[in-house]
Amino acid sequence: MATLQLPPGLEYNGQLVETSNGGVSDWVAYKKVKLYTNAFVILNDAKVLLGYKKRGFGTGLWNGFGGKVDPGETPLQAAVRELEEEAGIEAPLEHCGVLFFVVDGADAAFHIDIFRADEYTGTVSETDEMRPEWFSVQKELLPLTNPQTTADHDHDHAANPQATEEEGPEPETEGLPLPDIPLKQMWADDEFWMPLMFSRRFFVGRADFDADDKMLKWWFAAAPASLS
Numbered sequence: 001m002a003t004l005q006l007p008p009g010l011e012y013n014g015q016l017v018e019t020s021n022g023g024v025s026d027w028v029a030y031k032k033v034k035l036y037t038n039a040f041v042i043l044n045d046a047k048v049l050l051g052y053k054k055r056g057f058g059t060g061l062w063n064g065f066g067g068k069v070d071p072g073e074t075p076l077q078a079a080v081r082e083l084e085e086e087a088g089i090e091a092p093l094e095h096c097g098v099l100f101f102v103v104d105g106a107d108a109a110f111h112i113d114i115f116r117a118d119e120y121t122g123t124v125s126e127t128d129e130m131r132p133e134w135f136s137v138q139k140e141l142l143p144l145t146n147p148q149t150t151a152d153h154d155h156d157h158a159a160n161p162q163a164t165e166e167e168g169p170e171p172e173t174e175g176l177p178l179p180d181i182p183l184k185q186m187w188a189d190d191e192f193w194m195p196l197m198f199s200r201r202f203f204v205g206r207a208d209f210d211a212d213d214k215m216l217k218w219w220f221a222a223a224p225a226s227l228s
């Protein structure tokens with residue numbers, strides 16, 4: 001497989017397959033880079049915990065839980081701390097991707113380590129920064145870029161139409177119809193990499209935004225095979 005040329009700001013040593021790209025021709029120059037984290041709890045590959053950002057960068061948007069990596073912290077330590085601070089829970093986080101954003105007007109580019117977990121402990125709680133809520137992963141965000149997985153889903157249903165989805169034991173969501181992931185109230189890049197996260201393929205990507213948060217240029221790629 002030919003080695004892919006990654007956009008400035010990203011590094012990755014393994015094999016990658018480009019999954020999407022578009023927008024204007026040139027990446028925006030940046031002077032400084034700050035390290036961030038973003039963490040997602042995904043239950044039964046079917047529902048995800050997001051937080052409504054009440055203050056600071058990205059106010060009014062739904063996102064995972066995360067923030068700046070403090071001096072002396074590893075990104076994993078920062079991700080665990082931010083998940084506890086913003087949602088009140090602990091989770092066995094696994095590194096599942098790296099994103100790089102340049103936003104016009106921000107003082108530095110964002111280098112964001114993305115983490116995911118299939119389970120959590122504690123009680124999901126609203127904080128002064130985030131209002132957490134569970135969402136159902138809609139079909140459009142299931143791994144279209146991984147035909148094998150899509151075919152498997154279809155096959156399972158065809159083979160056993162009576163099969164019921166296994167429901168998680170989590171009291172917060174039991175019996176309640178959940179809303180779909182609110183893509184229109186999220187950063188525009190999310191729809192490009194979330195399917196890769198839901199399919200457990202390690203992903204990397206970059207997106208540049210103008211001062212009105214409009215996405216100007218983007219590029220995403222993923223490892224050919226799933227993490228586990």
Ligand SMILES: CNc1ncnc2c1ncn2[C@@H]1O[C@H](COP(=O)(O)OP(=O)(O)OP(=O)(O)O)[C@@H](O)[C@H]1O
Pocket residue numbers: 036037038056057058063064065066067068069101103110112187189190209
């Ligand atoms: C541009 N496209 C983007 N798409 C998706 N997610 C994005 C993002 N750009 C930033 N993010 C995330 O937004 C949070 C900001 O963190 P932010 O609240 O500013 O950090 P932190 O909690 O340390 O701030 P305080 O200084 O304590 O307020 C952090 O999770 C980071 O990963």
